[in-house]
Amino acid sequence: MEPELQTVDECAVKLVDPAKVARVGEVMPEQGAVVDLADVFSLLGDPGRLRLLVALLEAGELCVCDLAAVTGMSESSVSHALRLLRAHRVVSVSRRGRMAYYRLDDGHVRMLLDLGLTHAGHTSAIHPEHDEDQR
Numbered sequence: 001m002e003p004e005l006q007t008v009d010e011c012a013v014k015l016v017d018p019a020k021v022a023r024v025g026e027v028m029p030e031q032g033a034v035v036d037l038a039d040v041f042s043l044l045g046d047p048g049r050l051r052l053l054v055a056l057l058e059a060g061e062l063c064v065c066d067l068a069a070v071t072g073m074s075e076s077s078v079s080h081a082l083r084l085l086r087a088h089r090v091v092s093v094s095r096r097g098r099m100a101y102y103r104l105d106d107g108h109v110r111m112l113l114d115l116g117l118t119h120a121g122h123t124s125a126i127h128p129e130h131d132e133d134q135r
Contacts, residue, residue, distance in 0.1 A: 064100065
């Protein structure tokens with residue numbers, strides 16, 4: 001009879017540290033909050049939207065045409081991206097006459113971008129698909 005093999009991702013016991021599991025379970029966000037956070041991170045996962053946010057992080061406030069110029073995107077693409085970002089309260093808008101000026105919605109968004117950029121500057125992610133392009 002052969003011994004039963006266990007897969008790498010399978011635990012031999014159901015709980016190793018039940019107290020820790022209970023503590024984490026008490027502070028685990030509700031499903032809706034996790035979904036909302038995942039939506040924000042998915043918005044940040046698009047390079048074009050991220051360029052817009054970095055521009056707003058640096059400039060404070062810009063109109064659509066200036067955002068298009070600084071990011072190299074079309075005004076139509078910028079407007080579409082800003083609608084998505086505004087719907088998720090990542091950016092806000094103020095109107096002055098016929099002009100609309102966009103800015104990061106609050107300090108939390110600024111901190112998230114600052115931390116993300118700092119992290120990216122201190123790490124080298126492994127991207128096999130990019131490594132092939134550099135050969």
